[in-house]
Amino acid sequence: MALPDTEYAYAVARVRANEHSLLSAAELDALIAAPSYDAAVQQLRGKGWALHTTPVTAADDIFALWEEMDVAVWRLLEESAPDIKLFYPLIAANDFFNLKAALKAVFSGLEPESYCRTPSVTPLELIAEAAAQKRFELLPTHLREAAEAAYDALARVGSGQLAEIIIDRAALNNTLQLAREGQIPQLVQWAEQLAAAANIKIALRCAQTGKSLDFTLRAMGQGSWLDNKQLTAAALEGHKALADYLRTTPCAAAAEALSLAQGSRAALERWSDSISPLLLAQAQSTAFGPAPLIAYYLRGRAELKTVRIILLAKRVGVSEAALRTRCVQRAGGQ
């Protein structure tokens, strides 16, 4: 249940004290314009990124840095939020990602630790143990059913794709359920946008690959913004029909992204990655409540994603113009 806004006074103050460490739009712009990879790293060091402790010498190191900083942003919320469980929707999907890694590890013999995602609600060790011993009753309820179904799909049907959609759908539904139970309006809206974006992408992908209606519907999460049947039907008709349908839903911005880019996946990705301007405005203008915490976590995560893209692009020598089209200023204004 949602807490009174004033319960967040301590947490909001800590977030405000840390907000200056996020990259501004101008700083991201300068990073994109950096002449080389080394110059970009130098700029990040100047901003206090701990690149001296984690030398960014290979793509793997960039991913390690990403994990490390994502955990650091989450830890701030964990230490300061009056009830961190209310914010679990933000990281709930990582549990399911780790379940996927653990199940794949069972069949491939690889170590799941190399593929895990942090921060997570359920310890990876527990998920790995449950998967290795096929003792899914060890898992929390929200993971158990998906784990059993996905394991069956892998072991009996031999379909990795089916296992993936089972777990991805469970992750979406769990995120939605946690957000609704927490009754924080901003998180509910974020989870709905997440589910809507995922469902649109699924509908498009299934339409392009000729998947059946049944398969498509099985893969989709149960968000309330879109009617999955109408969405699938519209996607099968084409981008125009899909955009027309989306305009009648809370996903009108996605419709514009689809229309402007004539169905470009990048435009849709940008929309799905974007943080609601309403949430950012609420977060900026209040000294209480959960909005600043949610916005800080999402902005931190978006910033990490953008920085990772920039560093990898700089490493392989992608041109500034090409990089600029890919990178949206996800962090928003400060």
Add this chain to the structure above:
Amino acid sequence: MVNWGLVFAVFGAALAVALPGWGSARSVGMVGESAAGVLSEDPSKFGKVLIMQILPGTQGLYGFLSAFMLLVQIGLLGGKGLQELSPEKGLLFLAACLPIAIVGYFSSIAQGRAAAAGVALIAKQPDQSGKAVTMAALVETYAVLALLVSLLAITSIAKI
């Protein structure tokens, strides 16, 4: 026989202390939480955030001052001896306490919110602390007005 005038007057004094004191305690606590959040990241801002925390505490003092003045006027304090109070005069004293009791409570809560927001502003932009103090201090105006009315009313009623 119950001295209803005294009962009403003391009830007024109790309200004048209790409501603003309650509001101030809540607000100072709330701003303290915000201040602790900032200090956990940057202890050097202690001086700036302390001012913000003190601001919503003044209403509690105003309530105390009003109650003290009333208790002196009715003779419970000050050595003059207990005054004979009619129920009407007691009710007038009670009414005189209401401005600071009510405005004191609500203004301290409002000032606490403004001060906590100011703490958040200081956390992000320490050079804006003057503006943060000013914005929170403006709420004080209404508590001061209520205090003045309560004090003037108490001293005037005492002369009736």
